[in-house]
Amino acid sequence: MTMAPGRALKLDPIKSIKKAPEEEYYQSGHRTCQGCLSALPMRLMAKAAGPRTIVLGTTGCMYVANTTYMSTPWVVPWMHTQLGAAGSAALGTSAGLKALMRKGKMKDEPINVIAFCGDGGGADMGLAAISAALTDVEYNLLIFLYDNESYANTDIQTSGQTPWGAVTTFSPPGKKHRIMQRRWKKNVPGMLAAGHPDTKYIASGTPAIPVDMMDKVRAALSAGGPTYVHVLDPCPKGWHYDPEHSTELGKLAIETGIYPLYEIKEGVCNYTGTTRQIAQGRRERKPVREYLEKQGRFAHFKNQDFAYFQKKIDEMWEQWIIPGVVAFSYGGPLNITSEKAAIRNNNVERDNASWAGDRPGHAHEELEGDGGLDHEWRDDNTLGDPSSGN
Amino acid sequence: MTMEKQAGSADNQVEKLMTGTQAVAQAVRLADVDVTSAYPIRPYDGVMQAVAKLIADGDLDAEYIVAEGEHSQFEICKHASAVGSRVFVGSSGVGWMYAMESNAVTPSLRLPVVAMIGNRALDDPGAFGVEHNDALCVRDLGWQLNWVENAQECFDATLMAYRVGEDPRVSFPIGIGVDGAFITHSQTIIKIPDQELVDEFLPPYDLGNRLLHPDNPISIAPQANEDWVMEIRKQTDDAAHRVKDVIWEAHNDFKRIFGRGGDNPFFEEYMTEDADYVLFGMGSLALPTKVMVRRLRDRGEKVGFVRLKWFRPFPDEELTEILTRFKAIGVVDRDYSYGSPGQGGVVFNDLRAALYNAEVRPKIINFIGGLGGRELTPEMMDDMADTTRRAAAGEDVPMVRWIGVRE
Numbered sequence: 001m002t003m004a005p006g007r008a009l010k011l012d013p014i015k016s017i018k019k020a021p022e023e024e025y026y027q028s029g030h031r032t033c034q035g036c037l038s039a040l041p042m043r044l045m046a047k048a049a050g051p052r053t054i055v056l057g058t059t060g061c062m063y064v065a066n067t068t069y070m071s072t073p074w075v076v077p078w079m080h081t082q083l084g085a086a087g088s089a090a091l092g093t094s095a096g097l098k099a100l101m102r103k104g105k106m107k108d109e110p111i112n113v114i115a116f117c118g119d120g121g122g123a124d125m126g127l128a129a130i131s132a133a134l135t136d137v138e139y140n141l142l143i144f145l146y147d148n149e150s151y152a153n154t155d156i157q158t159s160g161q162t163p164w165g166a167v168t169t170f171s172p173p174g175k176k177h178r179i180m181q182r183r184w185k186k187n188v189p190g191m192l193a194a195g196h197p198d199t200k201y202i203a204s205g206t207p208a209i210p211v212d213m214m215d216k217v218r219a220a221l222s223a224g225g226p227t228y229v230h231v232l233d234p235c236p237k238g239w240h241y242d243p244e245h246s247t248e249l250g251k252l253a254i255e256t257g258i259y260p261l262y263e264i265k266e267g268v269c270n271y272t273g274t275t276r277q278i279a280q281g282r283r284e285r286k287p288v289r290e291y292l293e294k295q296g297r298f299a300h301f302k303n304q305d306f307a308y309f310q311k312k313i314d315e316m317w318e319q320w321i322i323p324g325v326v327a328f329s330y331g332g333p334l335n336i337t338s339e340k341a342a343i344r345n346n347n348v349e350r351d352n353a354s355w356a357g358d359r360p361g362h363a364h365e366e367l368e369g370d371g372g373l374d375h376e377w378r379d380d381n382t383l384g385d386p387s388s389g390n
Numbered sequence: 391m392t393m394e395k396q397a398g399s400a401d402n403q404v405e406k407l408m409t410g411t412q413a414v415a416q417a418v419r420l421a422d423v424d425v426t427s428a429y430p431i432r433p434y435d436g437v438m439q440a441v442a443k444l445i446a447d448g449d450l451d452a453e454y455i456v457a458e459g460e461h462s463q464f465e466i467c468k469h470a471s472a473v474g475s476r477v478f479v480g481s482s483g484v485g486w487m488y489a490m491e492s493n494a495v496t497p498s499l500r501l502p503v504v505a506m507i508g509n510r511a512l513d514d515p516g517a518f519g520v521e522h523n524d525a526l527c528v529r530d531l532g533w534q535l536n537w538v539e540n541a542q543e544c545f546d547a548t549l550m551a552y553r554v555g556e557d558p559r560v561s562f563p564i565g566i567g568v569d570g571a572f573i574t575h576s577q578t579i580i581k582i583p584d585q586e587l588v589d590e591f592l593p594p595y596d597l598g599n600r601l602l603h604p605d606n607p608i609s610i611a612p613q614a615n616e617d618w619v620m621e622i623r624k625q626t627d628d629a630a631h632r633v634k635d636v637i638w639e640a641h642n643d644f645k646r647i648f649g650r651g652g653d654n655p656f657f658e659e660y661m662t663e664d665a666d667y668v669l670f671g672m673g674s675l676a677l678p679t680k681v682m683v684r685r686l687r688d689r690g691e692k693v694g695f696v697r698l699k700w701f702r703p704f705p706d707e708e709l710t711e712i713l714t715r716f717k718a719i720g721v722v723d724r725d726y727s728y729g730s731p732g733q734g735g736v737v738f739n740d741l742r743a744a745l746y747n748a749e750v751r752p753k754i755i756n757f758i759g760g761l762g763g764r765e766l767t768p769e770m771m772d773d774m775a776d777t778t779r780r781a782a783a784g785e786d787v788p789m790v791r792w793i794g795v796r797e
Contacts, residue, residue: 052604093472100475
């Protein structure tokens, strides 16, 4: 028994959509809704991973609507797994391959193991199994969570990823209670990154930004060990909008800052794409109302609901120690004077320079200061109060 | 089958003193299991402690994953099995229930997972001791279930499980019912064969064209709905019909290669020749029952005992053949089935169903006892034998009776 994971495939970044491989490993045969942005990441993920891949799919939209007997869309080998079993299915598959290859019972070669799950299967029921998989650094695997923010396959019920206030069939607005979904959405990739320091790669993406998403899948598969990629998938049926707006909504989620794009590679977090521009101060966040108003699930919102929502997003950007990633701030002061700590802090500054820039309010700079947050960052927010004008 | 071979077999086996769980672990080693996953619950977990030590010492080369719950534990092994790994898993009581979703899909996926079930009372209230209700919960799902009597049978049943379960005509998971404490933790001397003998008995695991691998890009278990589920269930049922023949083949090879296993793979008859009535049951109750049957025989009673070894497949024809010669059968259930026909136990009602179409039907009565790990004593067996004797003599006795319950 060896401690190290088996060899991982080394997959180069795609960089531009024109350079993406032409081959499709997820083809026709699925029966998903028009405008489904959960089917698209399956296609992109399979394209990025290539033919030497085993895909495991939990129960959910991408099983029930997506993989039907006699009309499977999967060109690569695919197997159903149970709703809460993405983590354990990936572990078992990867461990099985590793054992057989080591013992000479199977040709020794790198094979990608990807287990996908929805937000219900992954962020709710299967969270413990995903957590366990991310600690088992001996196995190469990718947990790919497609987040359409509800149990969409079973008729749109509230999940741990459903946004605050959204209408689902389990959270209908009524005469007494306008807001039935009163829980804030779990920050799953940030939580997993914070709790699993040995996990080499964790990222957030969206099929609305396909190259970024495919490159994150490739980086995850090449990292060696267990990895996690979370993708936000606008869902016409669950979010109540015209299917033609799927990609636009995915982009708006990034532009309003409600869903930041980032990757955490070997313990260092970097924003990507539009989120990076926002973090570097090269672009302003759009008011979140622009995103919410395009979706029927927020049609019952009053001004105070939009204001509350904006306040929560502002907190995420202004008060979290790593905005949109680590959901708390630092109370300080911190005074670690050892030589190693100084080296660490310098490294953190250097490694994060790409997204931090010269911007005040860079959370890690606070570690050596007198604690607390630099409120200039918040004061510098020129977006104003979107609720004030209503 | 030659005498020379049997003699040679004996030379290639060593005798060791060990518990039931340690005996299972020895079979896991000789079966060269590829992947195993552990999660603690008494009393099965001794087997995982033994397997972990075998791996740590280099005596078994297997991936060993400590899961975060039984659901994952069983899913890990199910998926490792789908890519061609021989797997071993196990649990007890409510742990087995926590894995129940995986237990439901594994037989319909036709994956030959082998599980040791250290039989334990289900909560609530908590009890470490044996009851068979945990394992019996999967009796309708395609799991093949057998029950063992001692550490030697723990070892033998584990090798049999891989041989039978992995046979392409079968391809079902197999659960080995091991009575908690009485067998999991009791030491007896067992014979352990060498690797060469085991390799002769147990061919490598080969899923053939059902292997999940990039060279064989199949889709396993896509959503079928009403279009195809009936056909898939019928295929599974056809396989269930084939299990008994495969068990017979494996049993005959087992006897030839290892020189033990009894006359019949499905049950053991004890002092049944010329018996008027018999007690009938599974697992560790065999020991006090055999003790009492011997004493009663010394007193001139025409009593015997039949121990059921395979509960699934249920050997209905074979049992009909041997049991219809008795006047009465006292079934001892270490389980309960509230609201069942006659308010009796699970084994009782399966046996009644099996014998219903027989031309001559013996009286069948039921005793429920030894629940929650309570000991079944020879005196209790004496009481049950006496009631069965009276039933055989035509007396009116209660159809179901709970044994040893305080007022």
